[in-house]
Amino acid sequence: MLKYGSFLVQVSRRASHLARQQYDVIVVGGGHAGTEAAAAAARVGAETLLVTQKIHTIGALSCNPSLGGVGKGQLVKEVDALDGLCGRAGDWAGIHFSILNRRKGPAVWGPRAQLDRQLYREFIQSELLSTPRLTVLEGSVEELLVTEPDPEEPGHHRVTGICLANGSQPISASSVVLTTGTFLSGSLFMGQTSSPGGRIGDAPSSAGLSQTLRERLGLRIGRLRTGTPPRIVKDSVDLSLAELFPSDSTPTPFSFLNTHTRCKPEDQLPCHLTHTTPGVERVVMESLHLNCHIQEDAKGPRYCPSIESRVLRFPGRQHQVWLEPEGLTSDLLYPQGLSMTMPPDVQLRLIREIPAMHRAEIHTPGYGVQYDFVCPTQLSPALQVKNTQGLFLAGQINGTTGYEEAAAQGLWAGVNAARWALSLPAVMLSRTESYIGVLIDDLVSRGVTEPYRMFTSRAEFRTSLRPDNADLRLTLKGFEEVGCVSSLRHQEAVRVRDSLQDALEALQTLTVSTPTWRKKLPNIHISEAKNTIVTGMNMLQYNDVSFEMLASAYPECLSPYMEFSQRLKIEAVYRPHCDLQKKEIERIQKEEKMSLPQDIDYFSLPVSLSQEVREILDRVRPSTLGAATRLQGITPAAIVHLLNYVRHTEQKRRRKQSNPQNFTNSLTASL
Numbered sequence: 040m041l042k043y044g045s046f047l048v049q050v051s052r053r054a055s056h057l058a059r060q061q062y063d064v065i066v067v068g069g070g071h072a073g074t075e076a077a078a079a080a081a082r083v084g085a086e087t088l089l090v091t092q093k094i095h096t097i098g099a100l101s102c103n104p105s106l107g108g109v110g111k112g113q114l115v116k117e118v119d120a121l122d123g124l125c126g127r128a129g130d131w132a133g134i135h136f137s138i139l140n141r142r143k144g145p146a147v148w149g150p151r152a153q154l155d156r157q158l159y160r161e162f163i164q165s166e167l168l169s170t171p172r173l174t175v176l177e178g179s180v181e182e183l184l185v186t187e188p189d190p191e192e193p194g195h196h197r198v199t200g201i202c203l204a205n206g207s208q209p210i211s212a213s214s215v216v217l218t219t220g221t222f223l224s225g226s227l228f229m230g231q232t233s234s235p236g237g238r239i240g241d242a243p244s245s246a247g248l249s250q251t252l253r254e255r256l257g258l259r260i261g262r263l264r265t266g267t268p269p270r271i272v273k274d275s276v277d278l279s280l281a282e283l284f285p286s287d288s289t290p291t292p293f294s295f296l297n298t299h300t301r302c303k304p305e306d307q308l309p310c311h312l313t314h315t316t317p318g319v320e321r322v323v324m325e326s327l328h329l330n331c332h333i334q335e336d337a338k339g340p341r342y343c344p345s346i347e348s349r350v351l352r353f354p355g356r357q358h359q360v361w362l363e364p365e366g367l368t369s370d371l372l373y374p375q376g377l378s379m380t381m382p383p384d385v386q387l388r389l390i391r392e393i394p395a396m397h398r399a400e401i402h403t404p405g406y407g408v409q410y411d412f413v414c415p416t417q418l419s420p421a422l423q424v425k426n427t428q429g430l431f432l433a434g435q436i437n438g439t440t441g442y443e444e445a446a447a448q449g450l451w452a453g454v455n456a457a458r459w460a461l462s463l464p465a466v467m468l469s470r471t472e473s474y475i476g477v478l479i480d481d482l483v484s485r486g487v488t489e490p491y492r493m494f495t496s497r498a499e500f501r502t503s504l505r506p507d508n509a510d511l512r513l514t515l516k517g518f519e520e521v522g523c524v525s526s527l528r529h530q531e532a533v534r535v536r537d538s539l540q541d542a543l544e545a546l547q548t549l550t551v552s553t554p555t556w557r558k559k560l561p562n563i564h565i566s567e568a569k570n571t572i573v574t575g576m577n578m579l580q581y582n583d584v585s586f587e588m589l590a591s592a593y594p595e596c597l598s599p600y601m602e603f604s605q606r607l608k609i610e611a612v613y614r615p616h617c618d619l620q621k622k623e624i625e626r627i628q629k630e631e632k633m634s635l636p637q638d639i640d641y642f643s644l645p646v647s648l649s650q651e652v653r654e655i656l657d658r659v660r661p662s663t664l665g666a667a668t669r670l671q672g673i674t675p676a677a678i679v680h681l682l683n684y685v686r687h688t689e690q691k692r693r694r695k696q697s698n699p700q701n702f703t704n705s706l707t708a709s710l
Contacts, residue, residue: 057176061211062088063460064453065201067180067248068218069097071442072434072449074163075123076216079453081173082122082523085460087453088210089167090201092222092242094177098128098163100156100442101220101238102267104365104373107293109139109149110493111443113474116150116509118446119294120532121454121517122524124166125446126293130300132159134308134367136290145609146505147495150291153310155366158301179204182247183215185255188428193637196256197428204247213460214429216452217248218445219436221265221410224249228332228407230382239406249411256427259414263490264332265440266345266378266407269386270371272400273364280395281311281362295510295535296528302367311362311395315346318392319358322385323350332380332407343440343492345378345407346389360393371402380407412438415482416659421455421465422448422479425637425660431456437482440490447475454523466521469631469665471500471624472512484659484666500624502616507609511536535603542600542607549575549593559592560584579611631665633685646680656681 062085066077069091077089091097106129107115119126132154139149167173184200200211222237222244235243252258286307290300323346327333333347349358361375374396379386383404390396415437417425422437424430433452434445455465468476477498482491495501504512514532517524524532550572557565563583575597578584586604590597600607641648641656648656652673661667664685668678 057088057174057210059086060208062086062174063212064088064214064216064456065090065210065212066216066218066453066456067201068220068222068434069094069175070099070101070218070220070434070445071125072218072220072445072452073216074098074167075118075125075446075449076218076431076433076453076456077173078124078167078170079121079450079523080216080457080460081170082525083454083457083461084522085172085457087173087457088176088212089173090176090178090180090203092177092179092244094164094175096160096238096241097167097175098160100154100159102265103375104154104156104159104363105151105375106133106154106159106442107149107151108443109147110474110495110497111441112139112148112150112293113495113504113506113509114443114447114478114493115293116295116506117473117475117513118443118450119296120509120513121450121521122514122528123446123450124163125442127296128159128162128166129154129293130297131162132156133290133300134302134306134364135286135310136300136302136307137287138291144502144612145507146502146613148506149495150293150506152290152293152300153286153308153363156369157366178207179242179244180248182251183255183430184209184211185251185427192428193425194428195426196430198430212429214431214456216431216433216449216456217436218432218434218449218452219244219248220434220445221408223252223411223436225408225410228380228409229404230329230380230385231331233331237408237410239403252411252413256424256430258417258424258426260411261414261438262409263412263435263438264407264409265490266332266380267405268374268377268379269383269390269401269405270365270403271362271374271390271396272402273370273372275396275398275400276362276372277395277398278311278362281313284310284312286310295514296531306367308364308367310364313360313362313393313395315358315360316392316394319346319389320350320354322389322392323347323381326381326385329385330381332409343378345380346376347379347381362395377405378407379405410435412436412487414438414486416484416486418483419465420467420479420483420662420666422452422483423455423459423465429456429459431459435490438487438491439478439482440492444478444491444493447478450523451475451479454521458522463522468513470498471631472504473509474498474504477504480666480669484661484669485671486659500620502613503620503624505609505613507606511539538600539603539606539610542597542603543576543610545596545600546575546579546589546607546611549589549596551575560588563588576611576614579608580614630682631663631668633664633682635661635663635667635681635685636688637662644684646684648677648680649674652677 064080064085064087066073066089080087115126129152133152134155135153140147181202181204185196188194188197198215202209225237227234227236253260363373365371390399422431431452433448470477470480510532518529586607641653655672
């Protein structure tokens with residue numbers, strides 16, 4: 040790992056000398072979506088350029104210093120399974136690891152870590168610098184280069200590159216990925232003041248880019264808002280008045296390539312929990328007239344709202360505030376749950392209404408951000424803009440919130456941008472095989488009315504889409520079909536897959552009578568009424584039976600698989616549920632994958648559809664029948680009519696291809 044200072048020198052040197060003016064893929068933005076997009080495009084084999092305003096903010100944790108959580112942790116595991124960066128970065132920079140939802144089943148566990156901001160940024164930047172075929176450029180994008188479309192492909196426009204704000208020579212590319220985050224026409228709010236920008240301390244993005252999307256490409260643009268809490272000086276907080284929450288005694292890595300984290304278990308830092316008081320609510324209500332951000336109409340995040348929004352929605356309620364460390368050597372705390380946009384002096388008054396922070400000092404005030412986003416129903420499942428060839432969008436520009444959602448989109452947009460540039464077909468992930476598929480399908484099929492956040496409840500098949508098996512679900516596909524996974528990771532995934540299969544077979548073939556099991560496992564209650572032959576797999580489904588216990592009883596056949604003990608336990612517990620779910624998945628996949636031609640004229644379609652349904656289908660233009668089923672306002676009857684029409688059309692096409700003369704004769708006769 041490179042030292043941070045020497046690393047920046049190397050990045051600056053590399054970024055100041057563009058060796059070419061033509062790239063396969065250009066990625067705009069160096070946040071979580073942009074870094075994953077650039078790295079993924081390069082892994083697929085595309086010559087890639089990453090353009091970012093400031094090199095030293097690449098990989099910056101703009102808001103909370105954490106990664107993962109319920110639903111979000113599943114996304115991190117899947118990004119890692121596809122050879123992305125954020126999982127390994129989290130293992131390198133993590134300083135407090137925990138599994139959320141531990142009391143529930145493993146399918147909804149949420150791997151999470153508090154991060155050291157500097158270590159995370161160092162890791163991401165070092166990885167990007169060492170990625171073959173990837174160049175980094177410091178600059179601001181003024182506008183997109185747009186020309187006439189390729190008549191052989193759908194779309195009204197074609198992107199051919201970018202223009203920089205410094206007036207230098209345009210840079211050409213076959214595809215462009217926009218990951219502008221909150222910078223697209225972003226505005227910062229604090230009290231009654233506002234200024235252009237997407238993050239405090241950074242320059243605003245060019246208005247020309249938003250204008251290109253809105254006026255030249257004709258995209259529907261919306262407005263969203265988010266915010267961040269003030270950063271608190273750690274030594275000014277009395278943590279003895281807050282509840283201590285230690286980390287897990289044994290850290291669980293995010294990455295399937297790692298067996299341990301960089302931070303030793305004993306070196307992890309704790310978090311603390313405190314709560315708001317009636318004084319907090321009083322300060323909020325007294326300062327509403329000084330807070331223009333909270334009075335704006337732009338939609339804010341429902342799932343991580345500002346303290347002002349919480350007070351207004353739930354008056355009289357106590358709210359949690361997590362005091363989270365920002366790094367091993369940082370002197371700051373991050374008060375999770377206290378995003379606010381009131382004037383700085385009022386922020387200090389509010390914070391000091393909480394007992395643990397009655398003498399707190401603010402290092403950096405909180406502020407709000409409002410920014411443009413592109414309505415994501417205008418995207419294909421490949422995250423390509425439907426009416427613009429070669430243009431891909433990822434992250435908050437698509438109406439999402441959170442590092443993990445951005446990283447997942449970035450990886451998939453980067454993959455497909457590279458494949459477009461290399462004349463390879465687009466690849467898609469189904470919601471039946473990944474949370475990334477759920478995320479993208481929700482965005483492009485349903486759109487957003489507020490910043491989208493991932494939850495396990497959004498996945499219909501979450502017992503199959505577990506954090507522990509993301510490598511088995513995605514790594515082999517990422518290597519064989521997508522091309523974004525290294526041979527080293529692929530080899531490890533194959534080893535794990537084969538070993539797990541061997542272990543499961545060993546458990547299944549270990550058949551023992553129940554009296555013998557009672558002797559082998561005397562502390563486990565096995566019904567006396569049962570006197571049959573029971574497999575090791577069946578025994579492992581008992582709550583109190585671990586794989587270690589079985590391996591101790593039968594070491595000759597099970598001890599070789601001890602490294603997979605937890606995974607085998609989870610596989611055994613979920614096997615009956617997954618077998619039932621597999622049949623449902625196969626049925627849905629069969630229908631879901633049925634393509635809907637993008638040139639369908641829904642208004643003249645000769646089937647029984649209401650005008651409302653026709654308008655929805657014409658506006659969203661779903662790429663598959665499965666995507667159409669999830670559109671709000673589309674009835675089951677409409678889906679049946681659409682299914683029958685597509686099947687009938689496909690049958691006619693096949694008959695024409697198999698015997699064009701007979702088809703022509705029959706068509707002539709019918710006329």
